[in-house]
Every structure is written in C-alpha cells, then in structure tokens.
Amino acid sequence: MKNLMKAVFAASVIGASVAATAHDMVPGEPQQQPILLQGGTLYTITNGIQEDTDLLFAEGKITAIGRDLAAPENAQVIDVTGKHIYPGLIALDTTLGLVEIGAVRATDDQDEVGNITPEVSGHTAYNPDSEVIPTIRYNGITHAQIVPQGNLIMGRSSLLQTDGWTYEDAGEALNVGVHVSWPRTGLNTAWWERRSPEEQRKANAEALAELKQAFIDARAYYDAKQAGELNGTDLRWEAMTGLFDGSSTLFVHANDKRQMEQAIDFSQEHGFELVLMGARDAWRMTEQLAAAEVPVVYGAMYGLPSRHDEAYDQAYATPAALAAAGVNFALSYPGYWDIRNLAFAAGNSVAYGLDHATALEAITLKPAQVMGVADKVGSLEVGKQASLVVSEGDILNHLEQDIQWMFIDGSLVDLNNRHMQLYKKYQQKP
Numbered sequence: 001m002k003n004l005m006k007a008v009f010a011a012s013v014i015g016a017s018v019a020a021t022a023h024d025m026v027p028g029e030p031q032q033q034p035i036l037l038q039g040g041t042l043y044t045i046t047n048g049i050q051e052d053t054d055l056l057f058a059e060g061k062i063t064a065i066g067r068d069l070a071a072p073e074n075a076q077v078i079d080v081t082g083k084h085i086y087p088g089l090i091a092l093d094t095t096l097g098l099v100e101i102g103a104v105r106a107t108d109d110q111d112e113v114g115n116i117t118p119e120v121s122g123h124t125a126y127n128p129d130s131e132v133i134p135t136i137r138y139n140g141i142t143h144a145q146i147v148p149q150g151n152l153i154m155g156r157s158s159l160l161q162t163d164g165w166t167y168e169d170a171g172e173a174l175n176v177g178v179h180v181s182w183p184r185t186g187l188n189t190a191w192w193e194r195r196s197p198e199e200q201r202k203a204n205a206e207a208l209a210e211l212k213q214a215f216i217d218a219r220a221y222y223d224a225k226q227a228g229e230l231n232g233t234d235l236r237w238e239a240m241t242g243l244f245d246g247s248s249t250l251f252v253h254a255n256d257k258r259q260m261e262q263a264i265d266f267s268q269e270h271g272f273e274l275v276l277m278g279a280r281d282a283w284r285m286t287e288q289l290a291a292a293e294v295p296v297v298y299g300a301m302y303g304l305p306s307r308h309d310e311a312y313d314q315a316y317a318t319p320a321a322l323a324a325a326g327v328n329f330a331l332s333y334p335g336y337w338d339i340r341n342l343a344f345a346a347g348n349s350v351a352y353g354l355d356h357a358t359a360l361e362a363i364t365l366k367p368a369q370v371m372g373v374a375d376k377v378g379s380l381e382v383g384k385q386a387s388l389v390v391s392e393g394d395i396l397n398h399l400e401q402d403i404q405w406m407f408i409d410g411s412l413v414d415l416n417n418r419h420m421q422l423y424k425k426y427q428q429k430p
Contacts, residue, residue: 022129023418027163031386031410034058034072040080040390045087045365045379049357055085057386060410065382083404086360086395087379088142088387090159090367091339092297092332093253093277096144097126097133097160099336111150115207116214118178119235120155122146123167134417136340137162139401140389142408143172144339145371147179147251152211154179156239157251159371161387163413173373177249177275178240183207185258208262215270219244249273249372255280255300264292275370278334280306283318286325295370296322296329301345313352319362320353330366331359347396359396386410 035057042050042065054069055062071077100107109125111117126146136144142162148155156175164170184204187197195203221237222244224230242248250272252263260276267274276282280300282289289296303315311317322329331349333342346359354362368378376385387408393400406413 023131023134025134025414025416027165027169028408028411028413031058031060031407034063034075035386035407035410036069036071036075036077037080037085037390038069038077040083040085042380043084043086043360044381045357045361046381052081055380055388057407057410060386062380062382062384062386065380078405080390080404084391084393084395085380086140086389086391087364087377088389088406088408089140089343089363089395090371090378091136091141091144091342091363092330092367092370093147093299093334094144094332094339095149095336096136096146096162096339097128097130097336098122098146098148100127100130100132111148111154115150115152115210116236117148117150117155118153118218118237118239120148120150121158121175122148122155123158123160123171123174126158126160126167126170128164128166128170131418132336133162134414135419137406137413138403138415138417138420139340140343140391140395140403140406141339142387142389142406142413143367143377145176145367150181152181152183152207153214153240154181154253156248159373161408163408163411172377173371175239175242175248176371177251177273178243179251179253179277180211180263182252182254182259182263183211185256185262212266215240219270243270243272246271246273249275249370251275251277253277255306257281257284260285261288264288264294267294268292277332280315282327282329283314283321286321286327289322290326290328293328296327297332297367297370298322298329299332299334301331301333301349316348316352319346319349319359323354323358328366329362330370331362332367343395343401344398347394347398350396356396 037055039052042053056064056069095110098110112120123146143159145157145159147157156178158174159172160170161172187200218237218240222241243250254260254263255278275295277297278299279296282296300315331346333339333345346363350356350359365378368374377387389403390405392402395401
C-alpha cells in the first residue's frame, strides 16, 4: 500500500508538472493598422546603421524607411527616439518547444528511437504553449530553427516564429533540410569509457558505414522515383529526396576537424548543399572552409578548451577568426533554455575581436540565409516582413539590452513571461 501511495503521488506530481507547462500569453493579433516608429536608430544589417530614422510597416510588411515620414491615416505612431531597432534575432540549432522539463520524460520529445529517422520533422512535436518560448522572446528572438535530435540521420528541421497558436501559425519554413550527426572519428579517453580503443574504432567505422549505406539506399529510391519504378512509398527515403534534387539542405552536426573534413568530402561527392553545425574546431581549418564555401553555424561560443594546449579563450575568439578568413558563418546557441543568451554570446565574440556589425549579421541575416528565408526576414528593408525588436540599449550587451517592443509579421508580441512574473513576485517578498 505504501508503494502504491508513492506511485500515485509521483504520478500526480508529474501530471501537475506537465499540466503547468502551458504559458498564458495570447499570441498577437494580425496587424490592423499602419504603425510608424519615429526617430529610432535602425540597424538595417544590409544598409548600415541609420540614426534618427523612421520605419513604417503595414499589413505585416515594412513599407518605408527614412526621415520625417508622414504618418498614414489611422496609423499608430510610436516615439522610439534614442532607442535601437533591430531585425528579429534568429536562433539556429535549437530544441525549443521539444522539451519542457528535462527530468520529466513525458515533456521530452527531442528524438525518436533508431539511428536512421529522416522522416521525423521537428515542427510536428513543437509545443507552442511551452513556458520557455516567452522567456527567449524577451531577449529578442523572433524565430527559431527546431531540430530533432538523435543518432546518425536525425530528421528534418523547420524555422518557426516564436509567437503563434500552432506550428501552422508559426511556420516560416518547414522541412528545410535533413540533419546528420556525423559519426565519431577519434577515441574517447575519459575515465568512464569502458570500450577499448579497438572497440571504439570498430564502432566508429560501423556507424560511418551505416550512414553511407542509408544514403545509397535513399539515392536508389530517388532514382527509382524519377524513373517511375517505385512499388510503394518509404517515408524515410521520401524525406531525403530533396537532397538529391537540390531543394533541401544537408545539415551536418560535427565538432572535430576530422569529422568536418569527412563531411565536406561526402557532400562534394554527392553534390549536396552542406551546412556545418556546431563546428567547434572550425578555427583549425578556416582556409579550407573558406575555399570550399561551406556555411558554418558556429555553436561553441562559450565552450571550454577541448585540448590541453588550446588557449582558454579559443571558443570566444573563433568567430573573429572565421570572419578574418572569409568564412560564411552564423552564430548559434544550441539547446532550448540557454538560447535566450544568443545575443549576449554574440556580444562576447565582439569583445574578442569580432566586428559588431558582423556579430549582428551572424544572428539575423546569416541565419535567414541558412534557412532560405533571407528574402523575408533577417534585415530591415522595404518589402520584408515587419519582424523586428525595439531595445532601450545595445541588444548585444547584457548590461544595456532592454527589449521594449517586439513585432512579428507586424503583430505586437506580448513580452510577458514566467521569469518576469517570478521576478516581480519575489521583489515583494519581505
């Protein structure tokens, strides 16, 4: 009986935790009237910094940028004198909305069983009611790439807006590319590794062989489909057909230099559009990355040294090294809770040599290019979506950033969140 009561209690606690994960912020209504932001400092990304400038948007699109713009009839005019206006930040390589409480299995839907699951789509498991989402919006993130996790071929990612009732509402670009976790190339020498070096090498080789065989099978399926010779549909290989016709991107998650070199050779052999994710060792092969014109999503901006002879600040200095070598790169902060620090991580890279404008571009326009939506978001330009944020200070500086307004497709977003609610609550505690 005592064990039964414990089980009932545990179940009730878990149930309460799951039930409590829905935030109570209502998604913004579609824009009803023109909005004119007057007198702000615009960080356009593509046309420099424009001080004391107005920005007008209507029906979700930016319609005019300039000084002393006339307010249309029935327009809402907001004085943003002295404030900073940025395109919304875009967080790449996240599991936002896929996990709520790491210790509660029922709220964790990051990965599927098996090594080869390309048919999995991150957006289908996305929880738009997650308490985490409003907390990351508060730091200026208007869009996030939702990436399923797993072994070898993990699934497909989608770019979602961070405000919406459903993933259909929030969807900016669905099933953009297939994600691969590249097999290990080195040996784990940590104390907890129980396998011998020979066993590790064998496991690494088997994983690489399994990955390559999956692509051989997917290619055979694609060729049969093109020839009209399919006898049925295989959801796994169907999800990968875009890689072979060029409509989809291959995202390879790799940190070791040897992994990245293998991935580059593999993508060139097959003619895939490749993006390297994570890329901790990118600083060791900057010239090679620049020559191959491989986009890099660098995700180790706060990482510790991975070798005894590395500088303590290698992770911090890598973005500047990539920029100096001409590597096409974006910045990311992988995960779900910590992605709120994306802007501050980019700001930290500025302190270690990266140009401020380049850092901003690496979390706005560059991610938009990676996701194939640079014609819609990522910069402040006439004709683009009015997805932008207004901050009291520099958005990259944690001492100055203070987001006052956020608009996504012209809709005003509620910036209230669980953290703010708790902050206000405990301010009143005696």
